[in-house]
Amino acid sequence: MQSPKRYAIVGLGSRSQMFSSALLKDYTEQGELVAFCDLNQTRMNYYNARYKERFGIADIPTFKSDEFDCMISQQRVDTVIVTTIDRTHHHYIIRALEMGCDVISEKPMTTDAEKCQQILDAVKRTGRKLTVTFNYRYSPRNSKVKELLQSGVIGEVISVHFEWLLDTVHGADYFRRWHRDKANSGGLMVHKSTHHFDLVNWWLDSTPQTVFGMGSLRFYGRENAEKRGVTEFYERAHGNPNAEGDPFALHLDKNEGLKKMYLEAEHEDGYIRDRSVFSDGISIEDDMSVLVRYNSGATMTYHLTAYSPWEGYRVAFNGTKGRLEYEVTENPYVSGSDKDTNRPDIRDAKEVDVHEPARILIRPLHSKPLQIEVTSDEGGHGGGDQRLLDDIFKPSDEVDPLGRAADHTSGAMSILTGIAANQSFATGMPVKVADLVQI
Numbered sequence: 533m534q535s536p537k538r539y540a541i542v543g544l545g546s547r548s549q550m551f552s553s554a555l556l557k558d559y560t561e562q563g564e565l566v567a568f569c570d571l572n573q574t575r576m577n578y579y580n581a582r583y584k585e586r587f588g589i590a591d592i593p594t595f596k597s598d599e600f601d602c603m604i605s606q607q608r609v610d611t612v613i614v615t616t617i618d619r620t621h622h623h624y625i626i627r628a629l630e631m632g633c634d635v636i637s638e639k640p641m642t643t644d645a646e647k648c649q650q651i652l653d654a655v656k657r658t659g660r661k662l663t664v665t666f667n668y669r670y671s672p673r674n675s676k677v678k679e680l681l682q683s684g685v686i687g688e689v690i691s692v693h694f695e696w697l698l699d700t701v702h703g704a705d706y707f708r709r710w711h712r713d714k715a716n717s718g719g720l721m722v723h724k725s726t727h728h729f730d731l732v733n734w735w736l737d738s739t740p741q742t743v744f745g746m747g748s749l750r751f752y753g754r755e756n757a758e759k760r761g762v763t764e765f766y767e768r769a770h771g772n773p774n775a776e777g778d779p780f781a782l783h784l785d786k787n788e789g790l791k792k793m794y795l796e797a798e799h800e801d802g803y804i805r806d807r808s809v810f811s812d813g814i815s816i817e818d819d820m821s822v823l824v825r826y827n828s829g830a831t832m833t834y835h836l837t838a839y840s841p842w843e844g845y846r847v848a849f850n851g852t853k854g855r856l857e858y859e860v861t862e863n864p865y866v867s868g869s870d871k872d873t874n875r876p877d878i879r880d881a882k883e884v885d886v887h888e889p890a891r892i893l894i895r896p897l898h899s900k901p902l903q904i905e906v907t908s909d910e911g912g913h914g915g916g917d918q919r920l921l922d923d924i925f926k927p928s929d930e931v932d933p934l935g936r937a938a939d940h941t942s943g944a945m946s947i948l949t950g951i952a953a954n955q956s957f958a959t960g961m962p963v964k965v966a967d968l969v970q971i
């Protein structure tokens with residue numbers, strides 16, 4: 533039997549939990565977690581205390597970010613898992629590859645074309661393996677769409693219409709912390725849409741060629757709130773009476789985990805987790821429209837809204853033999869308060885509950901529509917997280933007919949649509965993806 537691979541995790545924020553827990557609980561035969569690295573010691577200590585309580589283990593050795601190289605040599609790390617903030621992914625990916633490790637990186641692989649090129653060059657130069665964790669590919673319903681398109685049931689896909697809605701809980705969270713600065717996240721076009729653009733690349737088995745987009749900040753931010761008549765503002769929720777009763781406020785001290793991970797750790801690095809979404813200093817967009825031409829000849833109209841009353845997505849594929857319509861509800865609505873006092877008074881309207889979590893409909897040409905059975909599993913991202921973990925920690929020898937594992941090229945392709953869109957937002961011109969990087 534092969535000895536377990538030695539893993540280190542860099543970036544001990546909320547996403548790191550999925551990988552740590554998996555290695556400490558479900559994949560102990562395949563992998564050993566041998567080091568944590570972060571610039572914040574309090575957060576690393578918090579996780580060590582938590583895992584000791586949960587799994588009864590001794591402390592995982594911790595290393596500050598400037599001890600990264602030493603950590604790799606000292607702990608004889610085989611694979612580095614990168615879950616830091618997006619702006620820093622390239623730094624750890626490249627250094628780990630250069631030190632002879634394989635890398636598993638959270639999406640987005642990085643935030644701009646220059647860093648993307650540096651990563652691609654490092655993979656080529658070192659011959660090491662870089663995996664980008666696209667959990668959405670693994671959710672059974674998204675896999676079903678891939679399977680149907682692959683089967684040719686709607687023929688050749690000519691166009692795609694894709695709308696993604698982030699609600700005022702999840703969507704708002706990007707406007708409270710580091711993501712709100714475009715330099716940190718590449719904006720939602722890169723940080724968030726990398727998931728969606730990856731799905732389309734994978735569903736169509738193609739890559740983006742030309743991108744044109746328009747994006748703006750119209751809902752969050754002080755200026756927009758002022759236009760809507762808001763007069764009371766605050767910088768952050770913690771310790772501020774104005775935040776009480778604000779449905780957009782995040783109260784760190786009311787959640788033990790958030791309090792320990794962020795509030796009690798901010799003295800080290802000044803990372804404020806609970807900024808008001810209506811404060812100054814936001815440089816990302818909350819409403820984005822994008823038009824893409826793919827190398828297969830297909831086109832896509834895409835829209836991302838970050839202030840929606842419900843969360844989910846709708847995709848329609850128009851093909852030479854028919855149409856595939858796909859709708860997923862991730863959260864049917866966000867309550868504004870205990871009493872939902874915000875209901876508009878509309879004559880003849882009645883409240884409805886949206887029950888159906890996901891629906892796939894095939895509308896063949898000259899035939900009645902067919903509803904496809906959709907399985908949705910428990911667990912993060914429609915059951916995608918668990919399947920992704922299996923694939924990275926316990927890969928099977930069999931070839932996956934759906935090709936779900938994503939390498940550095942898929943990682944690059946998924947961010948290039950968003951990077952091109954950001955450029956297009958700034959210049960008002962279409963952008964050719966081939967002009968951004970050399971794959």
Ligand SMILES: NC(=O)c1ccc[n+]([C@@H]2O[C@H](COP(=O)([O-])OP(=O)(O)OC[C@H]3O[C@@H](n4cnc5c(N)ncnc54)[C@H](O)[C@@H]3O)[C@@H](O)[C@H]2O)c1
Nearest residue numbers: 543544545546547570571572597615616617618620638639
């Ligand atoms: N695939 C998914 O569905 C999914 C979901 C959530 C987050 N993510 C990704 O995971 C990553 C982390 O997100 P999060 O929500 O956990 O953020 P977070 O803010 O909770 O954690 C980020 C961590 O990185 C650390 N960090 C920041 N700069 C660093 C540096 N220079 N060196 C070392 N550590 C540094 C911070 O101290 C913090 O502990 C992001 O890239 C995000 O896109 C992916």
